[in-house]
Amino acid sequence: MRLHLLALLAKEPAHGYELKQALEQTFGSAYPSPNIGQIYVTLGRLEKDGLVRAVDVEQSNRPNKKVYYLTAKGRDLLEIWVDEPTEGPRVRDEFFMKLVLAPLTGIADRMALISRQRRHYLGLMSDLNDLLSRTPPTDRVALLLIEGAMLHLQADLDWLERCQEDLA
Amino acid sequence: MTSVIKTVNLVKIYQDGALPVPAVRGVDLQVEPGEFVAVMGPSGSGKSTLVHLLGGLDTRTSGEIWLDGKRVDTLSESAWAVLRRRRIGFVFQFFNLVANMTVGDNVELPALLAGASPKVARERRESLLAALNLTDRADAAPAQLSGGEQQRVALARALANQPALLLADEPTGNLDSRNTRDVLRLLGTVHKEGQTIVMVTHDARVASLADRVVSLFDGEIVDDGRIARRRTGTAGEVIDLR
Numbered sequence A: 001m002r003l004h005l006l007a008l009l010a011k012e013p014a015h016g017y018e019l020k021q022a023l024e025q026t027f028g029s030a031y032p033s034p035n036i037g038q039i040y041v042t043l044g045r046l047e048k049d050g051l052v053r054a055v056d057v058e059q060s061n062r063p064n065k066k067v068y069y070l071t072a073k074g075r076d077l078l079e080i081w082v083d084e085p086t087e088g089p090r091v092r093d094e095f096f097m098k099l100v101l102a103p104l105t106g107i108a109d110r111m112a113l114i115s116r117q118r119r120h121y122l123g124l125m126s127d128l129n130d131l132l133s134r135t136p137p138t139d140r141v142a143l144l145l146i147e148g149a150m151l152h153l154q155a156d157l158d159w160l161e162r163c164q165e166d167l168a
Numbered sequence B: 001m002t003s004v005i006k007t008v009n010l011v012k013i014y015q016d017g018a019l020p021v022p023a024v025r026g027v028d029l030q031v032e033p034g035e036f037v038a039v040m041g042p043s044g045s046g047k048s049t050l051v052h053l054l055g056g057l058d059t060r061t062s063g064e065i066w067l068d069g070k071r072v073d074t075l076s077e078s079a080w081a082v083l084r085r086r087r088i089g090f091v092f093q094f095f096n097l098v099a100n101m102t103v104g105d106n107v108e109l110p111a112l113l114a115g116a117s118p119k120v121a122r123e124r125r126e127s128l129l130a131a132l133n134l135t136d137r138a139d140a141a142p143a144q145l146s147g148g149e150q151q152r153v154a155l156a157r158a159l160a161n162q163p164a165l166l167l168a169d170e171p172t173g174n175l176d177s178r179n180t181r182d183v184l185r186l187l188g189t190v191h192k193e194g195q196t197i198v199m200v201t202h203d204a205r206v207a208s209l210a211d212r213v214v215s216l217f218d219g220e221i222v223d224d225g226r227i228a229r230r231r232t233g234t235a236g237e238v239i240d241l242r
């Protein structure tokens, strides 16, 4: 969450609760509702690393609140994060390792592994379909996330079929 | 409860070439009323051959086919034609519409042939064309339509006589995401209304609507099981942000 908070602070200084609200507003249902404690812990670490700084702002008949702003070092780190290409999805995943190693162990048959994995992916796809139908059209960010997840799953299923063909 | 489909050791060997090609090799499949079964598997694994056998569009080499508790693999071609008209809707992998009839008439005809009144057939035609976003193409000839449009017409036609069994071979192969969404919605609706469906598909979104997935490999069923659904929640909870 470190860089997500830095990005929000690049727009304007904010206190912890405002950051929580900004995450919710920006991502809609695409972001798991952030825990306020986790946000404060992250801000503390960012401050310790010199990426943000905090000023105390007095409030009438309430304890002071800490407003955080981005330091030059924080902005540099954010720029590096934005500019560098992002890693692709992991293909050499747990399933791939099982598929390659299982026949060596004699524990499982590859065809059975592939079939089970296919049904698992289809179950996930069905969950996504359900999610898509429950997501309001105004929640654009969430819709994009769901469609992205569906396209990834379709690719995973195509690849399973490719693995299956290889067993012939 | 009588199964809608039951096959016993079903075999199809194509003998037309120099070498016999075993396309379906000993398939035992049972489909219950209201079930939606997705058939998946690599190219050449026998998916089209299997659904053609189930619809009487090809003859089996050996084994048995039972539809609604009646043995059908021994039926004559004309008896099959009657059965299809009354009980089965079929969507082909390579759609075949009647070329010299309008899109609307292509959809209306099966209902009329199945004995629906002209009024009912017309209503069914209009609701299906609307559901698949084809209303303004009703008067066109099939040849004037894009591949995706023809495919949706083929689906509408297959559902026109409200068949007990829908057999479909890759009904979304040519569709973009918007049209796939319409097809998904229609399939979801008819399935909820109790439509039994056996559908060959590579499209995971379509397959994920099914209750059960049957995987073919080299003419044999290598997997047959239900699709488990679990996760509920918001997008952020269901999809991990890595």
Ligand SMILES: Nc1ncnc2c1ncn2[C@@H]1O[C@H](COP(=O)(O)OP(=O)(O)OP(=O)(O)O)[C@@H](O)[C@H]1O
Binding pocket: B014, B015, B016, B017, B021, B022, B023, B041, B042, B043, B044, B045, B046, B047, B048, B049, B050, B093
């Ligand atoms: N009319 C035919 N004559 C001879 N062989 C055939 C005939 N139709 C299909 N085959 C062969 O039978 C096997 C199964 O074909 P089928 O069309 O059922 O595969 P499929 O699973 O539907 O593949 P795809 O995903 O490419 O549509 C293939 O080896 C194919 O070449």
Ligand SMILES: [Mg+2]
Binding pocket: B047, B048, B049, B093, B169
């Ligand atoms: Mg085929």
